[in-house]
Amino acid sequence: MEETVLIDRREGYVALTLNRPERLNAFNETMHAALKRALHDAADDPACRAVLLTGAGRGFCAGQDLADRNPATRSEPVDLARTLDTFFNPLVRQIRALDMPVIAAVNGVAAGAGANVALCCDLILAARSATFIQAFCKIGLLPDAGGTWTLTRRIGEARAKALAMTGVPLTADEAADWGLIWRAVDDDALMDEAHALAASLSAGPTFALALTKQAIHAAATNDFDAQLDHERDAQARAGRTADYAEGVTAFLEKRPARFTGQG
Numbered sequence: 302m303e304e305t306v307l308i309d310r311r312e313g314y315v316a317l318t319l320n321r322p323e324r325l326n327a328f329n330e331t332m333h334a335a336l337k338r339a340l341h342d343a344a345d346d347p348a349c350r351a352v353l354l355t356g357a358g359r360g361f362c363a364g365q366d367l368a369d370r371n372p373a374t375r376s377e378p379v380d381l382a383r384t385l386d387t388f389f390n391p392l393v394r395q396i397r398a399l400d401m402p403v404i405a406a407v408n409g410v411a412a413g414a415g416a417n418v419a420l421c422c423d424l425i426l427a428a429r430s431a432t433f434i435q436a437f438c439k440i441g442l443l444p445d446a447g448g449t450w451t452l453t454r455r456i457g458e459a460r461a462k463a464l465a466m467t468g469v470p471l472t473a474d475e476a477a478d479w480g481l482i483w484r485a486v487d488d489d490a491l492m493d494e495a496h497a498l499a500a501s502l503s504a505g506p507t508f509a510l511a512l513t514k515q516a517i518h519a520a521a522t523n524d525f526d527a528q529l530d531h532e533r534d535a536q537a538r539a540g541r542t543a544d545y546a547e548g549v550t551a552f553l554e555k556r557p558a559r560f561t562g563q564g
């Protein structure tokens with residue numbers, strides 16, 4: 302059977318490669334199921350402390366596989382709410398809820414929901430030749446998979462509306478300049494940098510990194526006082542971990558910390 306997601310378990314992290322290169326890694330139901338399972342496995346594996354997501358071939362992901370949605374071969378209109386409820390929304394929720402850093406290495410074009418799956422990852426690196434395209438307007442839709450939320454918060458309403466209503470490609474350098482992603486990287490350096498980042502994060506204080514991720518998500522809806530309370534409660538939990546004791550001890554002993562990632 303076609304392997305729609307390639308799984309490469311490394312020390313401390315797993316690299317997942319969307320693998321339908323002939324369709325620029327557009328999602329069909331098989332690839333959704335494979336990715337969901339791989340992310341569940343990562344969450345369940347205590348030795349896995351980071352996830353790296355990338356695409357095979359020249360694209361990262363072209364969103365929904367539109368060949369599966371050909372109106373000419375369908376007797377009645379597809380229920381897009383069902384598609385989102387069943388596939389894309391659980392996926393982006395699963396990535397955001399994962400208690401470890403999720404790194405996107407955007408190796409090529411990321412279009413439609415493919416762009417927005419990348420944008421829901423925690424640290425986004427993109428090859429200089431990669432582009433981000435809110436392609437939805439070209440087929441009579443609006444951005445989904447969290448795109449209206451992510452774009453508006455990261456780059457503001459003016460730029461979000463322009464990208465969403467024109468569907469113009471945004472280059473990796475522009476995306477980095479605008480604060481939509483973390484960094485643009487030379488094409489031939491992308492995967493080395495992404496693996497180095499995943500390896501380094503997977504040796505980090507994973508429990509504290511998960512608390513960091515949760516706190517930054519909470520900041521999207523909290524006011525300042527509520528966020529201070531959130532930080533206090535989370536810091537109380539971080540302060541009780543062996544990793545905190547190890548971090549302080551290692552600092553005082555002038556040596557690198559050896560974190561276990563445990564809560």
Ligand code: LHQ
Nearest residue numbers: 323324325327363364365366367368381384412413414436
């Ligand atoms: C594709 C696709 C694709 C199938 C390239 N499907 N084959 C959620 C809920 C429910 C329903 C609807 O959708 C959603 C969310 C969404 O994601 S909607 C948005 C869906 N995606 C798009 O509209 C993007 C469609 N693709 C494109 O506009 C272009 O392919 C881009 C700009 C991504 C890349 O352009 P090029 O570099 O010129 O490549 P290409 O167009 O030649 O594509 C290469 C092949 O990949 C080609 O097949 P072929 O057999 O001719 O070589 C494409 O048909 C195929 N492909 N995207 N989404």
